[in-house]
Amino acid sequence: MDKRVIANLMEERRWVEVTNNSRRTTENVYAMFTGSVVWHYPRRLFSFLTLALACVEEGRFRQRLISGWVSYKQIKIFISCAIQHVPLLDQVPCSITVTNADRVRNMVSILRRGPIARFISWHSGRPAHAAELLSFHSAEYIEELVQADSAGANNNKICECTFLNPGSWDAALLAAGTTLSAMKHILDGHAKIAYALVRPPGHHAQPDRADGYCFLNNAGLAVKLALDSGRRRVAVVDIDVHYGNGTAEGFYHTDSVLTISLHMKHGSWGPSHPQSGLVDETGKGRGLGYNLNIPLPNGSGDAGYEYAMNELVFDPNGRQCLTMDGYRKIGQIMRGMADQHSNGQILIVQEGGYHITYSAYCLHATLEGVLNLQAPLLDDPLGFYPDDEKYTMQAVDIIKKCWKESIPIYRNPSLNFISKYIEELVQANAVGAKKLCEGTFLNPGSWGAALLAAGTTLSAMKHILDGHAKIAYALVRPPGHHAQPDRADGYCFLNNAGLAVKLALDSGRRKVAVVDIDVHYGNGTAEGFYHTDSVLTISLHMKHGSWGPSHPQSGSVDEIGEGRGLGYNLNIPLPNGSGDAGYEYAMNELVVPAIEKFHPELLVFVVGQDSSTFDPNGRQCLTMDGYRKIGQIMRGMADQHSNGQILIVQEGGYHISYSAYCLHATLEGVLNLQAPLLDDPIAYYPEDEKYTMKVVDIMKKCWKESIPFLKDI
Structure with missing residues (x-):
């Protein structure tokens, strides 16, 4: 030319x-x-x-x-x-x-x-x-x-x-x-x-x-x-x-x-x-x-x-057979949609x-x-x-x-894209009582409580998104991290953390990381974001596998996401008795490097005190010191990646008194206090961290071999 x-x-x-x-x-x-x-x-x-x-x-x-x-x-x-x-x-x-x-x-x-x-x-x-x-x-x-x-x-x-x-x-x-x-x-x-x-x-x-x-x-x-x-x-x-x-x-x-x-x-x-x-x-x-x-x-x-x-x-x-009038009208309709949905910005x-x-x-x-x-x-x-x-x-x-x-x-525009599962819950509430799955029942008052838990979590997230706070904690019941997009599971009706993550994404955050330390696998949150690379879900949990039709996920290391989400669901099933040192090692060797590679704009910290030493539902032997250390690590990642912004969402924890002490210690860690405000009221339970460290090293090797963005952690 x-x-x-x-x-x-x-x-x-x-x-x-x-x-x-x-x-x-x-x-x-x-x-x-x-x-x-x-x-x-x-x-x-x-x-x-x-x-x-x-x-x-x-x-x-x-x-x-x-x-x-x-x-x-x-x-x-x-x-x-x-x-x-x-x-x-x-x-x-x-x-x-x-x-x-x-x-x-x-x-x-x-x-x-x-x-x-x-x-x-x-x-x-x-x-x-x-x-x-x-x-x-x-x-x-x-x-x-x-x-x-x-x-x-x-x-x-x-x-x-x-x-x-x-x-x-x-x-x-x-x-x-x-x-x-x-x-x-x-x-x-x-x-x-x-x-x-x-x-x-x-x-x-x-x-x-x-x-x-x-x-x-x-x-x-x-x-x-x-x-x-x-x-x-x-x-x-x-x-x-x-x-x-x-x-x-x-x-x-x-x-x-x-x-x-x-x-x-x-x-x-x-x-x-x-x-x-x-x-x-x-x-x-x-x-x-x-x-x-x-x-x-x-x-x-x-x-x-x-x-x-x-x-x-x-x-x-x-x-x-369009005329100038037709094109003019189409332009006006497009303008109306832009005014309503896109703040008026358009590329032609x-x-x-x-x-x-x-x-x-x-x-x-x-x-x-x-x-x-x-x-x-x-x-x-x-x-x-x-x-x-x-x-x-x-x-x-x-x-x-x-x-x-x-x-x-x-199919039903009047529901504004609300799923059949929500319809099922609404109808069950109208009836007054219903068994949704094994161990999970909707009773009078359950639906109202679930709505309050979800709404409160969304309010906490919005408080952060609007710049009113950097750290917010949603102390809510019932829990939510087992609730999947189409079903209830494990005492959970609505996924409080998942809804908050969606609000963050819809508000402009491009990448959100969820770290779940409840003793049970956060399968519902993982399922909700299993096909996207916008959300990194990490769950540290007791190795328990699937527990029935409502919970088909196993929480094993090979469940790593699909499609665009391949590699963005990371499961860390830890051995029983991992204790404080075992959890700290897993956090530093697996969670911190993964977060550094992902570069999230916001952290969601899903906490459950059922990993504690005395919880009737768990066997992980975490003490107040362990929860405090995990809180400090989460705070460090938030300071490094999300301008200190972190939403904490409550999940499980079933010991009547010790759960509250472990929560207190977790928040002390997130606040990054130099010295504990409360002593542990219960004698120390010896941990078996050496076996946990071996398991963590095996998982780290597996991640490096199978997940591209973690190959050099």
Whole structure:
């Protein structure tokens, strides 16, 4: 490629901010649109929206209207548009003539010269780096593209209708890098709304292959950047006329990203596009129910799309009959969702749109909608195309019924995603008494006590999260660490510690570590986070194994998590009689190194005094000195990793008097007092730490061999 063309491309690449000279605000959550849409769930989410001809991201901001216009000085809006050096498009052959420079020229022109220009400022993008591409795409696929570019041949066919020509790879890198720059602009708090106007598009590009003119998935890369920067949940809403199969494929197995695609029903179009885009493609594994397809009938029109957006969420390549009014309404709906869920921060990413002039008008209308203007800035230059919304509404109702029947989180919206297990508890409480599992009964008053225990623990966590305290202790009954997401177990109905961890994650903490020293395995907490790498669960317990259907977990060292959570559940089953020295050795040799490798932002310390010398349910022989030392070690880890923040949650402990003394000693340790405040009232029970130390060394060797992030502890 001519060096001057590259230089011009680098210089002319732009992304645009829409601004109105108001104060800049940083929010915790963002919404992102690309040929796919992403929106937030409670607190930290992203929303993505990919338009058929433009992807729009909504922003949340206050508006003051003067004579129907948004006052420039009272609203701070950024719309970042990455603009490819348009002469390059003329040089990139394609087997179909829909990709041409005139469309992009017209989009740039309408943004620079149209009435929306007052809200827009322009910023330079940059090429993506190889390491950034690997966050979404496989190394083998990127190597294939690099080699194809090095060959330098014209019409290098990557897949049906998608060719890599001289200049294509540079353009793809610029599109990806500019989209990432726009996202980072939002993440860094410099804008609420950013729009990446880029070519080539990206939403068909899958992790391991090109497809449909797409080489790199611009939106997918931006979503990964958001997740890697601490955003826990991102929603992608794609309104391109074609199914955003690449974005869906990239997040098909995760519940961190919700992908929603409203598209023309076109099915698979070959080996590079095996996905059908039908309603039964709903994700797999943890991602089951988090890929939602809305294939709309041809001619759905403005009213049909509006109905689909509200009920579920003129182009040569499409048959959907959207006009400027339709795009404007979709922009307004996305803005409303952003205001409600993502604190008004949105990234907009351009995908398809192939009418040379009308695409630009529809882009303008979409952005008007996102700005939530009271009146249109531009009239539609074309005659109205009547829509056939009745058939579309019937199709939408059928899809909605299908979702309710097949996707768990939509089965009963009135319960706001509350599980069947909670329904079971509520019904048992209404009856008055019920045996939930062996040894665990719900009696009158049990449900109220469980709610109080859970709520009190959440209050303690919120006290820390709001900055009112660094150390909080939830002294609650009934306990919770055996309660699993779908069942009661071991006197536990609700998992108090697990709920507190979820609150911390939903409030923006990216990594939380749980250390449980109750004499019994904290199986419920482990089960709740068994498939995630956001929570490290460590349990030091007496070796007792499973105790029945309600407690299938054994607590052995080989239960280390699954999927993304592989290696993030660490069990330390200690021999009977381990005593103070044995526990201290296990803490220093196993727990401290694991915490150092994990680098948590918050510690949850689950305490049970049933590991004490005189507890009727335990055999571990811990004394007050042992609990005090464990408390000191926990405090040291909190000071080093979580700015001293630590939530302590009460679990077991059944000796009527000695449990209270051991609790006192634990809190002395957490306070890091130089001398004990209370002497141990009971004679010392000799410990057998040597055997425990041998067992700990064996477990340490096992961890180093089987868990990657602990290989060098």
